Amino acid sequence: MEKVSFTRLQDGTKEEYAYLYELEEDYCRGVVDRLFAHLRLLDESLSGYQVSRLEHSLQGATRALRAGEEDEMVVAILLHDIGDMLAPHNHQEMAAAILRPYVSEKTCWIVANHAEFQKFYYADKLGWDKNARDRFKGHPWFDDAVRFCELYDENCFDPDYDSLELEAFRPVMELVFSRKAFDPAHLKPMAAAE
16 A cells, blocks of 8 residues: 545544554654754854854763763753754744653753753843743752753853764664653653752
8 A cells, every 4th residue: 555545534444544653653763864854954053153053962962971961861952952943932842842752751841941041141141031040940850950051051152162973973862762752661750960
């Protein structure tokens, strides 16, 4: 079967849906290649900085890998700004949505809120509230988000940093994105950072 026969979902047969499910599973196995292709596009986004968004992401992920962070955190840092081109005003939500089926609640929350935490380092220079992140004070992952930005985001604009190449992250990306989507084994909150 090359294509299903129905034009309305309610008219599909069990066999057609089994066929479509198999095609979808095959398609999902290619997500890392598609993510890498989109990450490469970040080399041309948001000019004005000393490094591209891709280099920024590689710096953060390289620092995290070298620091021995958990695999999913390395991947989260690599992808944290992947939404910049398509969702510049809420890029963090797009990145979190991509990660959500494969990472813990904690990692997803950090990525989803990192933009608010990142403002601490520059917002006052634009007349904004640099302490906007304080609305999250008392949240169990507040300190983790502060740490994420401090170690792997705000300091990753250095044109002289020796970042790893994107392909160096393929094994960890394959590992995280080969997890069964929405599997409770990896969605549970990660232990608090020590």
